[in-house]
Amino acid sequence: MKRLLIVAHSPSPNTTRLREAAERGARHPDIDDVEVVAKPPLEAGPEDVLACDGILLGTTENLGYMSGALKDFFDRSYYPVLEEKQGLPCALYIRAGHDGTGTRRAVESIVSGLRWKWAQEPVTLRGEWQEGFVDQVEELALTLAAGLDAGVL
Template identity: 40%
Template sequence: MATGDLLVVWHPVPASVAALRDAVLAGFSDAATSLPVRSRSAPDAGPDDVEAAAAAVLVTTENFGAVSGLVKDFLERIYPWFEEVPDRRPGLPYVVISKGGSDGTGAVRDVTRILTGLRWKEALPPLVIAGPLADDDVAAARDRAATLAIGVDTGVF
């Protein structure tokens, strides 16, 4: 049985990201695990949230072809720079959700590279949303979050 929180960290600006965050929270709820849920905007999230996590979903926008500055700031603050082998929750199962105006893949590239360095485990393929948010995107975010939560709770991830 897994212990720890189901963590979602989200870029705090556009309404579309808030809708995706809410979809993730709905997915966590769908999974009906006993794991506590922790929702943090990127500026409010930090090492303690990560240390307490059993799994994480990161929801970012793509800005200037890259991960949003605020999500990058979060990743910089949790990254243990001075350890030869970074050791901040190695193996933590995660999913990234990227919202772009027309693309979104650049943010996924950045997050994946950084989290590979942290040795987190990509539990499910990233969800990339290019253009206006559609109902299918919200449903896909909810589904990914539920699958992540069930998978971590049952030891699949």
């Protein structure tokens, strides 16, 4: 059994919907051998990363950067997982009120330092809220979980 860790900052009803969509996608009925663990960034830590086989990160864009909560997660987890989790498959979604470029660049820089492997391109949900954002995040999580389930990630 593989374990997918979802670490998503969800401070609003809409971002909570995105986290729920990620969980729903990762728990798709066609996926048999993936356990899903979802935690807010302030509750997730290095022990969760060490126990997972893939990670999905979710953040808001805050002043052109990732949420402070996700940054805190990285600050606490970086060195304890650095050597043991190189190559960890990961994915990212960003709920960006503007363009999300700075947020993406910041997370990519940390992920690069950790030597994690992008399972697919980060998804940036830009501008005013759109219902289609929910489907995009669900699909992202489903794809990551399916890759783990199939043994290709």
